[in-house]
Amino acid sequence: MTCQDYKDLMMGYLDNELDDDQKQIFEQHLLNCSDCKKELQEFRQLKEITDEVHFVELEDRIWDRYWSGVYNRIERGVGWILSSVAAIILLIYVGFKAIEDIIKDPTLGILLKVALLMLITGIATLFVSVLREKLYFRKKDRYKDVRR
Amino acid sequence: MTGCCKNETVLLQQVKGNCKAAFEEIVRKYMKQAYHIALGFVGNKEDAMDLSQEAFYRAYKNINTLDCDRKFFPWFYQILKNLCFTHLRKQSNRLRCQLDGVVEETAQHEYGLKFNPELIAEKNENKVRVWQALGQLDEKHREIIVLRHFQNLSYKQIAEALYCSKDTVTTRLYHARRMLKQILNRKEVDVK
Structure with missing residues (x-):
């Protein structure tokens, strides 16, 4: 050795x-x-x-408040999720209504309506494509069963 | 580090069932340890408090990925560590921008000086120098010193927290102590 x-x-x-x-x-x-x-x-x-080397001990009142700090984050997290879902639903609703109005409006030209429909179809295609890719990789993820 | 008792397994199952009271019990059990580890990593009270609480929040959010039969703390420790070191990297990048692109070592040295000496109980010059030298170690070596000296964990417990072997712990500890000694020798603390 x-x-x-x-x-x-x-x-x-x-x-x-x-x-x-x-x-x-x-x-x-x-x-x-x-x-x-x-x-x-x-x-x-x-x-x-x-x-x-030892740390200065914190006062008891700080430890008493510690859980509230964690709990507030959990609560805020739920709040963010609810707000985000609500915002998405509202956006879709308002968007759908706006598109419906444009399509039904006889004063607007056919070209504008076709362009709008193409835009919606394009966005929908991109969304489906990304979603399908995500789902595919989630299924095939080699590390998904790695124990943490 | 507390062992994985049956009680903890039951608590984790309850947390998975969305029981916040069970999670509160887990938080109260580990909060001091989490705060002190974060303190050893980032060197100031406010960040340590914020990062340790954030780590508990993220643990709660991802509790379903934890197998109930496994110990909570080693799993939680990974979350805490990643949060703290990501925070340090951001700080270090900011410092480098402020100091107009200094090299990593200088940024590390500058950051070490930010380790607040007021956090040390019964402080004297040597303790403050060790504390600030700790802030100049890289992540891997700082971590092992914090766990061994400030948390007083055994090699077995450190190996569990780091998901590595006891031999790796020993080797890493040797290098960490040697680096700490070198930094202190530059600062002329009596370890020669």
């Missing part, structure tokens, strides 16, 4: 994660390797300082 192989054991030794056999192997190595001994000492000092 080279010194590099002992680096992982060094971390385990420092954090008390080694079993007795591993500990003995590493201590044996330390007896013969001054570089690892020096490095272990440096890591030990670093660990001591880092372990001393």
Whole structure:
């Protein structure tokens, strides 16, 4: 084993994660390797300082309000979904009415009506195409069964 | 990190059935841990609070993708981590724009200085330097230091949270500590 192989054991030794056999192997190595001994000492000092870093505790009233913050987001999320669905329904309704009025209006030229119908057909085709693609990839998604 | 007890499995099933009270129980159980992890990642109180709450909201929204037999926290931790690091990347890009296209390392260094020292209890110069040096580590190494030192998780628990082996944890911890040591040596903290 080279010194590099002992680096992982060094971390385990420092954090008390080694079993007795591993500990003995590493201590044996330390007896013969001054570089690892020096490095272990440096890591030990670093660990001591880092372990001393603690955060200032927050007041209880902040923790009491924490759930409200999460709950408000959940509630707002539902609000956004409802508003979006309602907006889409209203838009479709208003759009349909506007198109109906234009088609039925005898004062407007046939060219405008044909262009409008072509525009609607085009948008509908694009929408169906994108939707079909999404559904196809959802079915064929190789990662859909990956456990999270 | 709390283990996956039967109680949690039942709670998760209730959450899937749209029970907000069950989710509240889960939030109350993990909120401090979530906030402190986020704090270690982003270095300021306001962002840590906001990001940890947002992570719980997203967990609630996507709870159906979680298998009830699995532990909640490692799954939730992935959401929290992704949110925090996406936030950091945005901050870092903004900083780079402000400082007229500085290199990544300089942006990282500048960001480290934004780690608020007021958050440290019984602070002294060495603790503040370690805290700010943490802000200069890259994501992968900052994460392992936060989990090991600030959350005091065992290697097994870290491996569960990161979905990796214990050997990977050990190797990553070695490199993270070495980098932290290098940054501190540049700052002349006594770890030589």
